[in-house]
Amino acid sequence: MRGLGRIRKQRNSSLLSGYLLIIVSALLFIPVVLPLSFVLYNMVNEVTKGAPPVDTSLYSSVAALETMWHKEALQLEDASSEGINERLHELRRKYTEATMFWVDGQGMTQLILTPDEGNRDHGSGVPEQWTAAEAIFFMKESTKRDPLAIVAFMGDRVDAGKGFMVMQIPNKLLNKGAYGGVGAWALYYFVLFVLFGGFALVSLLFFRKIRKRLLQLQTAMTITGPDRMPKSIMTGKLDEIGRLEEAFNTMVAKLDESRKREIEEEELRKRLVSNLSHDLRTPLTVIRSHIHVMTKESLTPQGQQSLELMDKRIADLSVLIENLLSYNLLNSGRITLKRERKDVLRLLREIAAAWYPVWEKENFEIDIDLEAEPLFWMVDEVWFRRILDNLFQNIVRHASSGLYVGISTESRNEQRVIMITDHGRGIQSPSDYKGAGLGLSIVDLLMKHMELEWDMESTGDGTSVVIFNPL
Amino acid sequence: MTVTLLYIEDDHEIGSVVSADLSERGYSVRWLRSGEGATEEASPCQLAILDVMLPGLDGFTVGQRLKRAYPKLPILMLSARTSIDDKLQGLEFADDYLTKPFHPDELAARIEVLLRRNGASVQDSLTLKHLVIYEGDNRVINAQTQEEVMLTGKQFQIFSYLLRHLGQIMTKEQIYEAVWGEAYLEGDKTLMVHIRYLREKLELDPGNPEIIETVRGIGYRVRA
Structure with a gap:
């Protein structure tokens, strides 16, 4: 049971699942964060605008507005000045946010209707008497689309000679919904940036941690202690690297063990050689000493010669023992240089x-x-x-x-x-x-x-x- | 004056025959069976002979203790180990060592050399051919003329170094470094020049030296 728990623990804390967790949470966050960013965007937009909500659906399509305006102009081809004024007032009631005016065939501005009566600024740019230069200036200004100006000739053709009518719509009405204010946009991008940046940062930290632990392991492997053996290291979390660290420690322990055994064997061999040397040389020393004692006795020249030969052979034997035991030590390859x-x-x-x-x-x-x-x-x-x-x-x-x-x-x-x-x-x-x-x-x-x-x-x-x- | 030797050997057969031999050669031998009490026993001794393998305290420990107690006491180690045994390199404190089975004459010769080297010479004077040397007094007498041979400081140092290693061949480096106390440089003629002057004073025929022998290719030797 403990083993099972351990395995589960290991699996839970594996690097793979760790990184999967990061990716999955990042993926899960996208559907949360994106709508959240929209909501935030709207909220900020409302706050920054500070105006009551306006129904902007009427102005959502510029093409529809143009069609409508040209149609109105066509119908007003034969209408009198009063009739045109009346019609514009009617339209004005529908398109409350727009500025409207019309100019007669002689180029005189006839009527200016602005959304806010108290604020006539919108119509202030409209000249009383239109010259060609003023008409071109107006059209040039209108290309900037703020406000958007829709111009239609009465009867929807220039040669009718009845003048033209203009509807100006503030740009902010047209952009509403598709485009936001600068603050809102910054926030929107900021949230996205935080999301992806956060993801990148978490990934970076994750890999940096792995890197750090791998480097620690590498350092532990290369730095060796006084006996030229790597030291065991502290194991961290029991993930893949943790298990690697554990395996490394096990390996170091085994190496240590076998080294100790080797040293023991070496010691044993040296002791054996040493004892053997002692055991062989001691009796030879006794024999040689006694041969020397005998040479002092009165012996025949032949007897003296025999003793001399024996002494020489003992000396040879000593060299042979020396070589035999040296060879044994050397051949073990464990002689320190x-x-x-x-x-x-x-x-x-x-x-x-x-x-x-x-x-x-x-x-x-x-x-x-x-x-x-x-x-x-x-x-x-x-x-x-x-x-x-x-x-x-x-x-x-x-x-x-x-x-x-x-x-x-x-x-x-x-x-x-x-x-x-x-x-x-x-x-x-x-x-x-x-x-x-x-x-x-x-x-x-x-x-x-x-x-x-x-x-x-x-x-x-x-x-x-x-x-x-x-x- | 008899020279007293401290001899530590645990093997009874070796110990008895060696101490008998050394006694016969005129030494007074104090034979111990182990290193215990060695420091006390060593006080009247001029030289210690130690076996490396001893029961209890081993020869290394005993030798080091003796050296610490009597830094001037020459120590001769008897080893039954092989020369390649790294333990032998722990014998630095010893003045010499001899591998078993040694010839008793060899042991006696080594003892003689060590005693001479350490100034505990057996005789007060030494006679070499026509010379009588009183090492203690730094005097050399020509026996034929009864005149003192006057040597300079360096000349006497060289001569006494060779005398202390009587019968041994010393290399040029060994002599130079012992006398001048600095590293010998190949090609340095200083030693050669000094030996030439030394021979002019010591030898009967400096062209055919009999006291200081040149060993070609190796160095010099004063034969006993």
């Missing part, structure tokens, strides 16, 4: 200094030529030592027949390289070369970890190892 910019020639000199007595003891010819500008590579000092220790160890163990070790630096393909040479029987020779494989595997692994390259050229006359930095 501490690469620093180091002068490798200097390191090489120091390591060679440590091996020098060993080579001297074996009567090696030692040829070291490292007089050059410092050669800086990014190396881990401990590992670099291990590489060279392994290579030198190999020379002592497997190339001692050559009685030579050469360490030098030279240029190859415009690149400075380190060269370590011996005059042994070469790597292909099967003679006592067992065990070198592991040492060289470690050299290879360590080189890869430090992004160094190496090459081994081996002939029956000797082996040379070239170490270079591919960058």
